[in-house]
Amino acid sequence: MTRVWQWNRPVTVREVLEDLQQERSIAYTTVMTVMDNLHQKGWVRREVDGRAYRYTAVSTRAAYSAALMNEAWSRSDNPAAALVAFFGMMSLAQREALQDAVRMVSPNPVDSSADNPAGGPEGNPEDGPPEPTATAAQGSDPADGTESESGR
16 A cells, blocks of 8 residues: 555556565565455555556545544543553654644634633633534544544
C-alpha cells in the first residue's frame, strides 16, 4: 500500500515491482499476489489496461490511519485513559500537529486566556461557561456503547 499511496495514481504490478526491486530482489508473482489480495480486501480498486490491471488506492493513507486510531480507541474499556496514554507517547511535534488538527475541526474555539477569566463568552461571570458545541457530540461515544460507522 505504501507504494500505491506514494505514487498517488493508478499503478501496474510491473511499476510496483520495478520500484521494489531498487531495494531488494522480489518476484513479479509475489507483487501480483499482494496486489490481488489488496483488491480482494477492498483496499485498492483495479481497472483493465491492455493485458494488465491498474490499481488505485480506495482511501488515503491519512484516512486509513484515522480509521485505525478510531477503531483502537472505540474498543477501549476506558477511552479517556487510552487517550491520555496515547498523548503521553507523542513527541512534541506530534502534540503540536494534534493541536493544529483540533483547531482545524473546532468551530470558533473558546479562548481560555487570562483576558477571559470567567470562561464565559464575554468574560462576564454571570454568563457562565460556554455551552458545548454540536461538534463535540458527533461521532462515537464508546462510553455508552454507540459508535459512528463513518470511520470504518
